[in-house]
Amino acid sequence: MNILFDERLDGELARRDKTEVLTDIQQAVPTLTLLHREEDLRPFECDGLAAYRVLPMLVALPENLEQVEALLKRCHALDVPVVTRGAGTGLSGGALPLEQGVLLVMSRFNKILSVDPDARMARVQPGVRNLAISEAAAPYGLYYAPDPSSQIACSIGGNVAENAGGVHCLKYGLTVHNVLRVDVLTIEGERMTLGAESLDAPGFDLLALMNGSEGMLGVVTEITVKLLPKPETAKVLMASFDDVEKAGRAVGDIIAAGIIPGGLEMMDKLAIKAAEDFVKAGYPLDAEAILLCELDGVEADVDDDCETVRRVLEKAGATQIQQARDELERAKFWAGRKNAFPAVGRMSPDYYCMDGTIPRCELPRVLKGIAALSEQSGLAVANVFHAGDGNMHPLILFDANKEGELALAEEVGGKILELCVAAGGSITGEHGVGREKINQMCSQFQADEISVFHALKAAFDPKRLLNPGKNIPTLARCAEFGAMHVHNNELPHPELPRF
Amino acid sequence: MTDLAIHAADRDISERLCEQVRTAYETRTPLRIVGGDTRAFYGRPVEGQPLCIAEHSGIVSYDPVELVVTVRAGTRLSALQKALAEHHQMLAFEPPSFGENSTIGGAVATGLSGPRRPWAGAARDFVLGTRVITQEGKLLRFGGEVMKNVAGYDLSRLMAGAQGTLGVLADISFKVLPIPTANHCLRLPMSLEDALNKLAELGRLPLPITAAAWHAGELYIRLEGGNSSVKATQERLGGEPLEASFWRSLANQTHGFFHLEDGKALWRLSLPPHTAPLALDIPEADIFYDWGGSQRWVKTTLDATTLRNACQAAGGHATCYTPQTQGGAAEPFTPLNSVVEKYHRNLKAELDVHGIFNPGRLYAAF
Numbered sequence: 001m002n003i004l005f006d007e008r009l010d011g012e013l014a015r016r017d018k019t020e021v022l023t024d025i026q027q028a029v030p031t032l033t034l035l036h037r038e039e040d041l042r043p044f045e046c047d048g049l050a051a052y053r054v055l056p057m058l059v060a061l062p063e064n065l066e067q068v069e070a071l072l073k074r075c076h077a078l079d080v081p082v083v084t085r086g087a088g089t090g091l092s093g094g095a096l097p098l099e100q101g102v103l104l105v106m107s108r109f110n111k112i113l114s115v116d117p118d119a120r121m122a123r124v125q126p127g128v129r130n131l132a133i134s135e136a137a138a139p140y141g142l143y144y145a146p147d148p149s150s151q152i153a154c155s156i157g158g159n160v161a162e163n164a165g166g167v168h169c170l171k172y173g174l175t176v177h178n179v180l181r182v183d184v185l186t187i188e189g190e191r192m193t194l195g196a197e198s199l200d201a202p203g204f205d206l207l208a209l210m211n212g213s214e215g216m217l218g219v220v221t222e223i224t225v226k227l228l229p230k231p232e233t234a235k236v237l238m239a240s241f242d243d244v245e246k247a248g249r250a251v252g253d254i255i256a257a258g259i260i261p262g263g264l265e266m267m268d269k270l271a272i273k274a275a276e277d278f279v280k281a282g283y284p285l286d287a288e289a290i291l292l293c294e295l296d297g298v299e300a301d302v303d304d305d306c307e308t309v310r311r312v313l314e315k316a317g318a319t320q321i322q323q324a325r326d327e328l329e330r331a332k333f334w335a336g337r338k339n340a341f342p343a344v345g346r347m348s349p350d351y352y353c354m355d356g357t358i359p360r361c362e363l364p365r366v367l368k369g370i371a372a373l374s375e376q377s378g379l380a381v382a383n384v385f386h387a388g389d390g391n392m393h394p395l396i397l398f399d400a401n402k403e404g405e406l407a408l409a410e411e412v413g414g415k416i417l418e419l420c421v422a423a424g425g426s427i428t429g430e431h432g433v434g435r436e437k438i439n440q441m442c443s444q445f446q447a448d449e450i451s452v453f454h455a456l457k458a459a460f461d462p463k464r465l466l467n468p469g470k471n472i473p474t475l476a477r478c479a480e481f482g483a484m485h486v487h488n489n490e491l492p493h494p495e496l497p498r499f
Numbered sequence: 500m501t502d503l504a505i506h507a508a509d510r511d512i513s514e515r516l517c518e519q520v521r522t523a524y525e526t527r528t529p530l531r532i533v534g535g536d537t538r539a540f541y542g543r544p545v546e547g548q549p550l551c552i553a554e555h556s557g558i559v560s561y562d563p564v565e566l567v568v569t570v571r572a573g574t575r576l577s578a579l580q581k582a583l584a585e586h587h588q589m590l591a592f593e594p595p596s597f598g599e600n601s602t603i604g605g606a607v608a609t610g611l612s613g614p615r616r617p618w619a620g621a622a623r624d625f626v627l628g629t630r631v632i633t634q635e636g637k638l639l640r641f642g643g644e645v646m647k648n649v650a651g652y653d654l655s656r657l658m659a660g661a662q663g664t665l666g667v668l669a670d671i672s673f674k675v676l677p678i679p680t681a682n683h684c685l686r687l688p689m690s691l692e693d694a695l696n697k698l699a700e701l702g703r704l705p706l707p708i709t710a711a712a713w714h715a716g717e718l719y720i721r722l723e724g725g726n727s728s729v730k731a732t733q734e735r736l737g738g739e740p741l742e743a744s745f746w747r748s749l750a751n752q753t754h755g756f757f758h759l760e761d762g763k764a765l766w767r768l769s770l771p772p773h774t775a776p777l778a779l780d781i782p783e784a785d786i787f788y789d790w791g792g793s794q795r796w797v798k799t800t801l802d803a804t805t806l807r808n809a810c811q812a813a814g815g816h817a818t819c820y821t822p823q824t825q826g827g828a829a830e831p832f833t834p835l836n837s838v839v840e841k842y843h844r845n846l847k848a849e850l851d852v853h854g855i856f857n858p859g860r861l862y863a864a865f
Contacts, residue, residue, distance in 0.1 A: 118699040118773040141703055163649045170646060176653070177624050190838045197771035198815040199616060199793050202833040203843055203861070204665070205623055208656035212649045229705040252564040258587055258677040298705060301725030357645040359565050389646035390565075429647035437650070444650050449639045452850070456652050459845035472651060 003052060003435050005098055009477040010469040013100045014079035018057050021080055021102075025058070029070040035059040044103050047085065048150070049093035049436055051406065056083070056097035063108045065185075065221055072219065073189035075102055081465050082187070084215040086126060086158030089150040091353060092434030094162060094214045094470055101468075104219065106157050112136045113222070120227045121180060121197065126157025126220050130164075133225060142227035145172035148430065149338055157220050163212030165430030167263040167337070170388035171296075174430070176211035178226050184210065184218035187461045197224060209456070214432055214471040217460040231296035234262060235306055236330045239318040240287035244268055247289035248363035250316035251387040254293065255360075257312050259305055262296035264388030265337050268367075271344065271382040271395070272336075278343035281336025282329070284320060291318075291387065292337055294330075340384045341395065348380070348397035352409045356420030357391045357429035369419045370394055377412045379405070391429035392420070418443050433471045441471075442478035450475060509557035511571065513630070513638050513669050519550055520667060520855070521636030527853045532663040534573055535600030538609050540822050542662055542831055542860045550667065552604050559670055560644070563588055567627065567644050569672040572604025579603050583675055591619040591676040595750040604668045610660025613750035614710035614721070617772070617790045623659035625674045631658060632667035634851050644672045663857040664865065665850045679709075679723035681730070684745060685738035687718045691776060691783065694718040698791045699773045706732050710746050713788040714756065721746055749789060752820075756787050759798060764827045766806055768795040770815035777809045803828040832861055840864070 007013060022036050035041055036058050045053040057080075062068045075082050081101035088095055097103045109125035112132065116122070117140035122133055130151040134143040147166035148154055154164070159175045160182060172178070181195035195207035210217060241247040247266055254261065267275065268289050276283045283290060291313070295305045306323060313321050324330035336343075344351050358366050367383065374381040380397040394416055398409040417427040417440045427433070427440040441450070453472045457464070523530050529547035533539075556573040563586040570579055576596045583589055593613025594606035612621045628642025631654070642648055642655035658668055689697065694713040701708060707724030719741060722729045748754040752765075759765060763785070768777070772793050776786075779801065787796040799806070806817045811833075821827030835843060840862075847854070847865040854865070 116773075117703055119771055120702055121772070163653070165647055173620065173624065174647065174649075176656070177620055186838070186842070190841075192838045192842070194839075196769075196814065196816070198769040199772075199790065200610075200621065200660075200769050202816050202818070203835050203839060204846065205610070205657055205660050206839075206842065208623055208653050208659075212653055217652075229703055232705045255566060256564045258680065260676065298707065298725070298728035298731070300727030300731060301707075304725055304727060357643075357647045359562070359567070359645060361562065361565060386647075391647045424643070425645050426643050426648035426650050428650050429645070430649060432649055433651070441650060446639070448633075448637050449641065449651070452633060452639060452641075452654065453651050455849040456654070456846070459849045460842060 003093070003438060004054060005469045009480055010474055011464065013081055013098065013468065015100060016078055016080055021078060022058060024078060025060070025071060025074050028074045029067050032067045032071060033061040033063075035061070044085070044088075044097060044105065047088040047093060047095040048091045049096065049434065051400070052093055052096055052435065054097045054099055056103040057100055059103045059105060061105050061108055068104070068185055068219060068221060069189045069191070071102070071104065072185055072187055075465060076187050076189065076463070079463060079465065081468050082219070083467050084161070084219050086155035086161070087129065087153050089154040090158060090162060090432060090434060091355070092428065092432040092436040094432050094434035094467070096435045098468070107155070109157070109221065115140065115227070117142060119197065121224055122227055123222065123224050124156055125222060126160070127155050130154050130156055130159055137227045141230050143230050144225050145178050145228050146175050149341070156223050156225070160211055160220050160223060161213065161215050162430070162432040165386070165391065167265060167386060169386065170264065171260050171262050172228070176208055179207065179211060179223060180226055181224040182207060182210055182220050183222035184220050186218050187463070187465050192218070195224070212432070214434065215467040216457055216471050217466065231262070233299045233302050234294055234296035234330065235302050236324045236333050237293045237306060237309055237313065238322045238324070238333055239291045239293070239313040240284045240320040241289045241291070241317065242287065242319050243317075244289045244367055245364040246317045247291055248360070248367070248387070250291060250313055250318065251363070252360055253312045253316050254309055257308055259295070259308060261293050261309070261388055263292065263294035265292040266290070266385040266387040267337065267340060268383040270380060271340050271384050274343040274347050274382060275336035275340050278346055279335045279339050281332050283336055287319065292333055337384070344382045344395045344397065349399040349401065350406070352396040352398065352413050354392065354394045354396070354413050354416050355428045355431040356417050356425055357389070358420050358423045358425035360387070360390045362423035362425070366392070366419050366423050370416055373412050373415055377408055379409060379412055381412070386429070389429070390425065414440060435470055438470070438473045438477065439481045441473045442481060447475055447478065450478065510554055511557070512555045513632070516550065516552070516555060516667065516669065517632055517636040517638055520632050520634070523548065523855045524634050524636060524853060528855060529858045530855050532608070532667055532857055534602035534605040535575065535598065537597040537601045538605045541609055541820065543863065544822070545857050545860050547858065552667070553600070553602060555669065558582055566646070566675050567672060568675050569644055569670055570603055571670055572602060572668045574603050575599070576601045576603050576606055584678065587678045588675045589678050590625065590673060591615060592622045592625050593750055594622060595752070597751065603671060607659050607671055608661070608663050608668060614712065614746045614789055617793055618709050623656040626655050626659050626671060627674055628672040629655040629658055629668055630670040632669055634666070634853070634855065638669060642672065646674060662860045664847065664860055666856060681726040682721065682723040682743065683729050683733045684719070684721045684741035684743050685733065685736060686741045687720070687736065687738035688716055689713070689718040690716070695773065695775070695792050702772070702791065711791040712749060713792070714786070715784055719745065756796065759821065761800070762826055763798040763800055764819055764821035766797045766799060767818045767820055768797060768806070768810050768815060769793065769818070770795065770810060770813050774813045774815065777813060779806065779809050803830065807833055830862070835862070
């Protein structure tokens with residue numbers, strides 16, 4: 001299945017002569033760095049979803065707000081689409097360029113503008129790396145909570161675009177819960193501030209809307225994030241299970257005991273083996289599943305909670321429970337989990353990472369479904385799971401050099417996401433829809449719901465110039481791919497031609 | 500759901516509501532969306548045919564282990580809170596209630612949050628998904644009943660605080676949290692300046708504080724968390740014990756402070772954390788600092804422009820809680836700048852083209 005922009009289904013894009021566009025923008029913004037030669041454009045042809053590559057018409061590397069503003073005004077006047085990109089680590093192809101479009105790379109907006117320890121907030125530019133914010137806040141005993149596993153490299157602007165999560169979401173929230181204010185430029189080049197340094201702002205909550213909007217509503221130029229006091233201590237328990245379902249039930253039991261862990265992660269046998277071979281985290285190779293449960297907060301409370309969790313895990317049938325003895329061992333336990341993706345990468349030439357979410361109680365059923373899909377397709381699937389918040393990351397192992405295996409992996413991936421939707425979940429918990437899951441959107445939403453999304457988009461960008469083709473499918477695409485949510489056995493929009 | 504039905508009349512009238520909206524859309528009849536009718540004071544008056552939500556009530560699903568509850572908008576706040584408390588859980592944003600008839604739909608539509616807001620999050624932070632009746636009278640689902648879901652635009656959170664001007668909230672799914680095992684509330688005599696500095700200092704430490712207010716020479720603090728940390732912090736801070744109900748009286752504005760006289764209006768000033776006292780001609784007795792200083796209630800006869808200019812200079816905004824008919828400001832909400840207003844109008848035009856949903860509730864123009 002090819003997910004590249006298809007004008008027949010995704011809507012027509014204006015055709016502009018590259019030289020004319022280049023000259024126009026150069027004249028309007030003479031100081032702006034613009035790349036246009038093929039060898040210069042090549043490094044920008046994909047983001048973290050590297051299976052798909054498109055050479056953009058032009059790459060713009062602005063250094064200040066005035067340049068972005070002027071660039072957007074010209075693109076708007078010329079009907080040239082704009083795809084905004086941060087660090088390019090996104091896994092759903094949200095920053096996949098367009099042949100007829102400008103790729104707006106915000107990486108030079110990389111300054112931390114201020115850290116205010118008394119107000120517990122930091123003002124940063126969108127190209128600042130996620131981890132750099134916590135590093136800048138550390139001298140004050142503060143940190144920025146959302147920690148996607150790419151946090152060394154990913155930028156905060158991209159985090160806002162995708163509403164990025166991480167392993168601590170259940171307790172500390174997603175990006176949307178930790179951003180106080182964003183400054184954006186509209187496609188018409190107007191400056192707009194959404195949210196505020198105060199805890200609310202008048203009018204509609206456009207700040208919430210901007211988070212996770214995948215660069216479709218505006219270009220984020222500055223972000224004010226909330227900082228939290230670093231927990232006094234964090235302790236990790238690792239529990240082994242001889243049965244995946246038991247591990248799944250133990251997750252619910254911990255929550256039922258009134259405990260909200262800082263992190264609660266699960267890995268299945270294949271993922272355990274991959275991680276152990278790679279980083280020697282001390283994981284039990286004979287276990288069918290392990291749970292990592294991190295409890296953080298004030299020392300005395302954490303000790304109490306560790307005891308409670310230990311009892312819960314024992315009762316849930318854990319075959320072995322280990323508490324990290326010190327910071328070194330805690331880091332080792334986490335190293336296995338945090339390196340699970342590259343570890344799986346070593347076992348197989350390629351892997352395809354999924355990002356579905358489900359209600360936790362559906363875990364056993366969905367895992368069974370995944371196992372069946374794996375068996376039918378002959379492709380192994382390793383499961384890594386933010387168990388606390390029901391966010392699954394099945395990793396489908398395949399070899400792109402084998403004829404048809406990429407397509408097969410994508411097909412299995414698509415079916416896994418449909419399983420998640422059928423279980424009452426979502427096709428994406430934190431990686432975003434981007435281009436990757438554009439067709440699966442049709443199984444999560446009905447045509448009328450998708451029409452409302454288009455209406456929202458039209459309120460901000462009626463010419464559909466900001467990141468066209470991402471996030472929200474056209475109804476024509478949904479009709480074509482047949483995955484359209486069928487409600488009461490009636491096909492929505494019977495007037496649309498089907499192929 | 501029989502055990503849950505005990506708390507909330509279990510009735511789904513969404514089809515009827517959709518039909519009413521469809522008719523209003525066709526006949527271009529403005530609707531005034533009403534739940535328990537306890538929040539009409541908040542916002543501009545709406546002229547329209549009432550669309551009554553209160554009957555659309557009941558808990559649709561609640562699984563404490565999932566930390567998720569889905570509830571019909573007309574459900575009484577008190578009924579929902581009772582059902583959650585039976586499982587030692589709560590709505591962590593501590594929604595204010597303005598009477599027994601207050602509904603959860605009204606709580607989300609107004610987007611108001613109680614004293615726990617700075618530490619736990621706002622109403623919108625706990626909204627996972629909604630079922631919304633659109634202008635064409637269609638019942639559509641946005642978001643979901645899972646903790647993480649980034650598929651499509653976050654329409655559900657947009658509805659929180661939009662006061663029904665973009666659509667009718669029918670059902671809402673929330674993330675709920677366990678009620679903390681231990682709590683202790685205390686009061687400390689302290690000057691305002693010392694209190695604000697103290698709060699900034701404490702805010703940088705990992706302490707189990709979940710509410711902090713200052714009024715008339717006293718700092719009020721609530722501690723919630725594990726037994727050990729609450730006890731340790733209580734010993735560290737000292738002070739006199741305080742009734743836990745103090746915080747409810749603050750959230751629900753039943754505290755004596757909220758009694759108005761001498762033609763004064765009640766204003767809510769929302770300011771960045773650690774903002775110094777504003778240079779306004781208001782006696783200290785007429786100011787109540789909540790949210791660790793970020794939310795300040797003032798009783799004053801000062802005009803809207805004076806208050807708003809002072810707040811804006813400090814990076815915040817001011818909302819008038821007293822209706823115009825009782826001496827409050829004509830525009831209760833801070834006017835938007837021209838760019839932001841343009842996109843508000845665009846949004847309203849897309850989602851409510853005929854202006855049938857609570858027209859003029861937020862701003863006269865839409």
